[in-house]
Amino acid sequence: MSTTTASRDRTRRATNPAVYVIALAVVALSVGPVVYGALGGFRSNEQIARNPAGLPDPWRLGNYTSVFGNPQFWDYAVNSMVIAALTTAIAVGAGVMAAYPLARYRFRFRESLFMVFVLGLLFPLATAIIPLSIFISRDLQMSNSWWGVALPQAAFALPVTVVILRPFLMALPQEIEDAALIDGASRIGVFWRIALPLSAPALVTVGVLAFVTSWNSYLLPLLLLQDEMRTLPLGVADYSTEHSADTAGVLAFTSVAMIPALVLFLALQGRIVNGLQGAVKG
Amino acid sequence: MSLSSVATTAAGTTGPDDTVASPPGPRRPPRRGPGGGAGSWRTRLEIAVFVAPALVLMGLFIAWPVVSAVRMSFYRWRGFGPMDDFVGLRNYERVLTDDVFTQAVGHNFVIVVLSILIQLPLGLAVALLLNRRMRGRGVVRTLIFVPYVVAEVIAGVIWFQLLLPETGVADGLIGAVGLTPPDQGFLGTPSLALWAVFGVLTWKYLGLAILLFLAGLQSVPEEIYEAAALDGASWWQTQVRVVVPLLGPTIRTWCFLSMIGSIQQFDIVWVLTGGGPANATTTMATYLLTQGTQRGNYGVAGAASVVLFVIGVAMAALYQRFVLRRDTRPEG
Known part of the structure; x- marks a missing residue:
């Protein structure tokens, strides 16, 4: 930049x-x-x-070494990592699949279909949080599991993913795909072998967004995860209330918990900023 | 607010009859694939296969819970057993006459208004400043965005420590300039708590405003600065009379994002104060969570959800209708 x-x-x-x-x-x-x-x-x-x-x-160094020596910390870190990775994979996979026909096919309800994703942005997680947590824990029996958090988080990440990816896919040169189609490749083949590799930069942008959002998320894990299934934000919040007298320990725990999102952001900030600006410039 | 709301812009800046967020390059009409017209069953099947996973996920985890919230809002339900005690609009009556809820709505609107009155000029000033030639501008821009990447919970925990009465850094700084910090701390004094929460929210989200304004500034053509300089305009005159008006669309977009984010506030408030002291910082989201999970009043929580959602949609629609519309039509 x-x-x-x-x-x-x-x-x-x-x-x-x-x-x-x-x-x-x-x-x-x-x-x-x-x-x-x-x-x-x-x-x-x-x-x-x-x-x-x-x-x-x-x-x-004592506070930091005791964070790294705390088995609970590693439980939380693993849970956060797995849930963020699952969320990212599902959101990016389903998102690029949905964005592709919206960018490349011409069909009657295309804009209406796209509006579904745009409207999805207006549904905050807070609105649906209580029925959502009841649905996941009772109907799907997935409370206290990685998938129970990752699937809904991916669903809430999809609108922004599709809204960012679609213009990017539209701007990719059409000629390569046309040539492949003339050579007899199927649409699915073109998507898999040509569109997907070419859109890698945009996939990184939406992937990092989904990852960081999941890594930082609090409300859904708060309602669905207990004990050793908790994620780092829950761990940080609980640790700070349980050890409120141990300020230094709380600060060490908190600092370590923010490292991955910060590193990811600093490493890829140029791409994230460009992706956001692309979505905003409209 | 999460990053996801950023792209609401796309919804906001374009009209309903327009496609969203034009790509950086020239827009191309999507073409039908060879070997089948638009209506052929094969194309339809392909579209269905591509779109199905996303629609299924959003249907299950967004649409269905929202519908359930609406249904729940018409019943008295304690969270177990069959939902069969239909009470009509009584939950809504209860929510709308509950002082705690109306105060929460008030707090949300205070945050909406303060964000626009305080964060907008602040963000604009910093963005204009950083748009000037200076050493280390890239580093400065990156560092300013750091609070936005830090998790809400982490921001909350750190600021909680900073704002602790007596032992917190904030009290220390205030004492150092000769003022007396509040006895109960900023977060413990009902008249100050909402301001303290707003301060933390500003710290957390100002980076996004700056980033968006900087993005908008990139599309201000160089010639305009040169023309203004030739006409003898000072730096300030150029900024205020020329550049800021050109940033209009970006500013309106940011206001939209900020409003939507402000009415959804949960994480930071929950960690900092839990809605207290004496409900001085409750928001609609903390209210519905308290009602649902701690009190077991699921019907009331459902009604509060619906009210929150209706306020959000109404605000978005009004804003789109009266403010953002100018950006989509060539002449206001």
């Missing part, structure tokens, strides 16, 4: 130092609480009580 924007600068005059000061302040406010959490994990409760805003002195 920085390279593309740097090449088309808007203002030619030298940048006012005040701009740097304000930018620095905004960055400090944005990152400050996260850094506070991470540094707090390196302090002792006694250090934090003495000076809430201080730096670790001396640095202590």
